[in-house]
Every structure is written in structure tokens, then in C-alpha cells.
Amino acid sequence: MSKRHGEFSNTGLVAQERSSEGAAVRTAPESRTARRRTSHLKEVPSSRELRDQLRSRCRIAVQSMDRCQSPSKDELEANARDILAELQLSEGYLGWTMVILSSEFWRDQVAAVPPERRLLLLPHCLKHAEGCPADYDQFGLDCEKCGACCIADFRTTAEEMGYKVLVAEGSPIVMKIIVSGHVDAIVGVACLNVLEKAIDKVLLAGVPCMAVPLLSSDCRDTSVDEDWVQEMIHVQQDDSHQDDSVSRSATFMHLLRAARQLFEPQELVRLVPRLRGGPSLDELNGTGIAGLEPVAATEAIAHDFLGQGGKYARPFITLAAYDAMTGAQGASADGASHLSKMPDAVRRVALSIETFHKASLVHDDIEDDDQFRYGIPTMHRAYGLPTAINVGDYMIGLGYRLVSRDLAALGSDVAGEILDLLADAHLRLSEGQGAELLWRDARDKQLSPLDALKIYALKTAPAFEAALLCGLRCAGSISALQKPLKQFAKHLGVAFQILNDLKDWHGDQDNKLESGLDTLGGRPTVLWAWALEKLPLPQREELLSLVDSPEEPAARIARVEQLYREAHVFEVAYQLVDKYQTRAEKIANEIEPPELRRLLVYLVDTVLERPADTADNLVVPSIPA
Numbered sequence: 001m002s003k004r005h006g007e008f009s010n011t012g013l014v015a016q017e018r019s020s021e022g023a024a025v026r027t028a029p030e031s032r033t034a035r036r037r038t039s040h041l042k043e044v045p046s047s048r049e050l051r052d053q054l055r056s057r058c059r060i061a062v063q064s065m066d067r068c069q070s071p072s073k074d075e076l077e078a079n080a081r082d083i084l085a086e087l088q089l090s091e092g093y094l095g096w097t098m099v100i101l102s103s104e105f106w107r108d109q110v111a112a113v114p115p116e117r118r119l120l121l122l123p124h125c126l127k128h129a130e131g132c133p134a135d136y137d138q139f140g141l142d143c144e145k146c147g148a149c150c151i152a153d154f155r156t157t158a159e160e161m162g163y164k165v166l167v168a169e170g171s172p173i174v175m176k177i178i179v180s181g182h183v184d185a186i187v188g189v190a191c192l193n194v195l196e197k198a199i200d201k202v203l204l205a206g207v208p209c210m211a212v213p214l215l216s217s218d219c220r221d222t223s224v225d226e227d228w229v230q231e232m233i234h235v236q237q238d239d240s241h242q243d244d245s246v247s248r249s250a251t252f253m254h255l256l257r258a259a260r261q262l263f264e265p266q267e268l269v270r271l272v273p274r275l276r277g278g279p280s281l282d283e284l285n286g287t288g289i290a291g292l293e294p295v296a297a298t299e300a301i302a303h304d305f306l307g308q309g310g311k312y313a314r315p316f317i318t319l320a321a322y323d324a325m326t327g328a329q330g331a332s333a334d335g336a337s338h339l340s341k342m343p344d345a346v347r348r349v350a351l352s353i354e355t356f357h358k359a360s361l362v363h364d365d366i367e368d369d370d371q372f373r374y375g376i377p378t379m380h381r382a383y384g385l386p387t388a389i390n391v392g393d394y395m396i397g398l399g400y401r402l403v404s405r406d407l408a409a410l411g412s413d414v415a416g417e418i419l420d421l422l423a424d425a426h427l428r429l430s431e432g433q434g435a436e437l438l439w440r441d442a443r444d445k446q447l448s449p450l451d452a453l454k455i456y457a458l459k460t461a462p463a464f465e466a467a468l469l470c471g472l473r474c475a476g477s478i479s480a481l482q483k484p485l486k487q488f489a490k491h492l493g494v495a496f497q498i499l500n501d502l503k504d505w506h507g508d509q510d511n512k513l514e515s516g517l518d519t520l521g522g523r524p525t526v527l528w529a530w531a532l533e534k535l536p537l538p539q540r541e542e543l544l545s546l547v548d549s550p551e552e553p554a555a556r557i558a559r560v561e562q563l564y565r566e567a568h569v570f571e572v573a574y575q576l577v578d579k580y581q582t583r584a585e586k587i588a589n590e591i592e593p594p595e596l597r598r599l600l601v602y603l604v605d606t607v608l609e610r611p612a613d614t615a616d617n618l619v620v621p622s623i624p625a
């Protein structure tokens, strides 16, 4: 997540401008590297009196905020700073005040959603740590309502009103529930650390959302202003607001749902009819492909794989890009009704993007001999290597046909250009993957930072680029947009890849072991390349020798990490992320029309999610050339 929207930024580093009406206007931050320390901005006002005073002030402040768009973190921060300055309060309350401001901003829109379409999200740290009899299941803590903590009360109240209730943390499950279409608003309780990162994606997507921050971030036996939570659960429209008079903000929620719906069984078969017929793998009830005609099996496996998991980010980009250039009604608060009218030809273009992606996953899994994908055995493990290669090939063919068969609806010029965009992306992605595979098999493991960045640019950017440009081309000419958007996709893709590599070095020890093995195994990362370039000769040779060393993996990885730190690899990598992110933002901020600009900003904010522990303790050296 970007520093701008993923973390509270420090004074003076956010380039804020104010329009003549005084509203904050979003522009690119000047620098991000120095904006990683946020712990000093997450104090909770200690007295109830002060919390009430700040909350009242936030209620007044939101009345002058623009309700057409969900507030960005920069806007929330600017307003929160104004309030704290006016009340002569410490900057330490910034994060807390931003959460309250945001909640007040969304209050009317949450209230307009019926309780049975709302989700109540509670943190398990509210439970009675010693005596809680509840177990965890796939949805989080399954509270038995023993009454020893406030979770039981909140849950009972909310469920009686019709809410869905989860005692869990993290944005992935929340976004999954939102995108699945079961709820339209979220009310939650969480500590400021969690709110900073978990609720962020929900806010960015424009999902109505309210939260009450915990009174501490101790992760155990925590507490909260219980009457505030009850009030939040009971939030309802006041009499002066009839349903149709609530100003509702633009949202990507409906487009995210539309992208997911493409892959639901009935819709998938409607858009991509099965030519060979026969039952789907689902209909065979786990008996496998034995009951299928031999020539129908490949199509059945491919269809089944297309319907499996994933975030559907690429088809979302295609649909949202098309929507942005055709009035952005799908991104409006009542986008669902508009999206039902989206042409099938555009849906098939979005499907084709994901079909190519899924084909590449099958082939990647073979190349890396991965065992699981979406929690089930990878295709080559399930059906054997030759069949998996063949199904991957089939999906590439299917991806092209999804466009080529829609010539009449798209127009031959448009279809031809889209096919060219897809072919170009396909070739470049294969070149990037090829470079990585050749490096993996090379004996010397030499790599320059420039070559690493070139590989990064080829491995991710073409997919972003094709998803964007194909959606835009469905809407009209892209000649004016093609050049800047190619650059945008490149910067976004490179920053994404570097962050991906950095994430491998954060978090639990098992992950670190896996990623370290990946490095040694290896993947050509910019971290490795930078270490080779900056370490003195003896350490450089030691690093290279660790690839084949007979030592235990854990010891080798620990030494790699040590050498990386000596070469300031992590700091430099974060600076590179900042650099590429800033470039992507600059392009995004200059793009017209504003509807497309909004999508690009959203992509930067959501694609570039930084590791949770983004090195508050990193010592940032002067930036190398």
C-alpha cells in the first residue's frame, strides 16, 4: 500500500494543495522513504472527555467534505491535522482522529445500508484471554457467548439486527466478503495498527465503513468504548435523511464484484460456451475426468481452472478502464444496475486477460514445481505434466479466441488492436519469465541491478498494461493514452516486483526460509544484484558461494540477510519502490479524464501494499545513484 494511503504521513512530506474552496486536492507526495515511522502518530486520547470532544469536532468537519468521492488518507490527514491544531492537541492523536473523521464521513452512508447487508468485524483480542472457551474456525473466533467479554454482547445485538458478524482481522477476508456481494457496509472495532492497514483497502475501494478504535494496541485483553460500539451497530438514518437524499460516494465495489462474477459457473459458461459439452468437473462430483469424452476433457479442466480462486485484479482493471471512459457509471454508488448493461464483448476481453494469466500460472507452477495453487494441488500434480502443459496451451488459444470471435461486436479494428496488445504482452511476459529461468539455471549467478530491473519490467508490467489498454480500447481510441499508460504500467510493475521481494524478507521465519531458498535457488532479484554490486570482493564471493554451500539452509539464509544488510540492500530497495511509485503517481496525476485518473490512483494505492513492518527501524542512508 502506498505511503500516502497505507500509512499516516509526517508533517510536510505530503504535497497538499488546497483549492479555492479550501478542500484538499490530492497530488503526489514529494518523498515516501522518510514517511515510514508512524508509531508516534497512533496515540489514543486517554480520557473519555477528550475522545468525545474530538469526535464532536470531527462530526462538524465532515460536513464540509466532498461526499462524491471517498476521502483519501491525505484528505483525512489534512483535516485531522487542522482539528488537532485548532484544539491545540498533540500530533500523536493523528491516526486516531483520522479514523474518527473517516467514520463520521461514512456515517450516513452506512446508515443507509440495511443491517442485514452490513458486516460487524470484531478483533479477537477483545476476548477474555485466560478463560475464553471459543475455538477458531476458517472465519475467525467462533465466540460461544459465555459473557466474559463484550464480544458476546456486540455479537448478540448485531445478529439480532441481521448483521453478519466476524471475529477476525485482516483486509483479505473483508474484501472477499465485500466482493462476494454479501454485504455493502462494514462497521468494525480494531486497534490503530490494524485500522491503518486492514481497513485501508476497504476505504480505497469506496466501501461504506465505520470503526471504533480499541483503547490500546496490546493484542491481549484489550478494551473499547462499548457504548460507542453499540451506537455504531445501531447507526440509522436520522429523520431528516430519506434514503434517496443521502449523498453516496463513488465506489469500485460494483466493478470488483462484476470482475468476480465473470468467473461464476453460469456466467462463465454463458460468456464462454463449452464447445465440447459434457458435464463440468463440479458436476462429476469429484470423480475426475474419467467420465468425460476424451476430447472434452481439456476444455473441462480449463473451464474448471478458470473458475478457481484468484483476486481477478486484471479483469477488474479492464472493466474499470472501460467504465472510466464511458461515463464511470459502474463506479458510481448504484453501479450495479449500470454494469448489468456492460457489453458482453467487453466482458469477454476482461475474461481473455484472466485466461492468459491463468495459463501462465499453470506453466509457472510446472517451471517451479509448485505443489498447490488456490489451496488445491497444482494442475501438473493433479493431472500430470504433459496434460498441464497442454491445458495451459489451450487457455492461451482460448484467450485469443475470446477476442477474435467478437469481431462483429468490437469492430475489426478494435479487435485487431486488442489482439495485438495481448500478443505483445504475451511475448514480453514470456521474455521476462525466460530471462528468470535462464538466470536460475546459470552457474555464476551474476546479475546487475539494471538487468534485474529489466526483468521486473517484463514480468509484471505487460499484464497491467494489457488489462488497462484493452479496456480503454473497447471504449475508443487509445493513441493519446498509450504512451503514458505504458510508462505507468512499467513503473507500477517494477515497484510491485521489488515490494514482492521485500515482503519475502518480512514476517515469519518460515516465509523467510522459503524466500531465502528462493534467492539461493534462485530468482534474479534486485536485492541480490545490489548486494553483488556493493559488497567488497570477499563478501561478494561469499554471497555467491552460499548458493551451493552444504550448510543448513537456515544458516545460509541468515548469512544472506546479514550480507544484504551490510550492503544496505533493503533500504535501497525501498528507495527504488519510492522512486517508481512516485513516477507512476506523477503520470496518474496528469492523466485525463479524471475518472481514469481516479482508477490509476486507486491501482497505485492498492497494488503497492507495503509489508506491515515496513522497517520502522531501518536506518536510511543517503540515496545512492
Ligand code: SF4
Residues within 6 Å of the ligand: 126, 127, 128, 131, 132, 133, 134, 143, 144, 145, 146, 147, 148, 149, 150, 151, 152
Ligand atoms: S464472550 Fe465469546 S469471545 Fe468473549 S470470552 Fe466468552 S466465548 Fe470468548
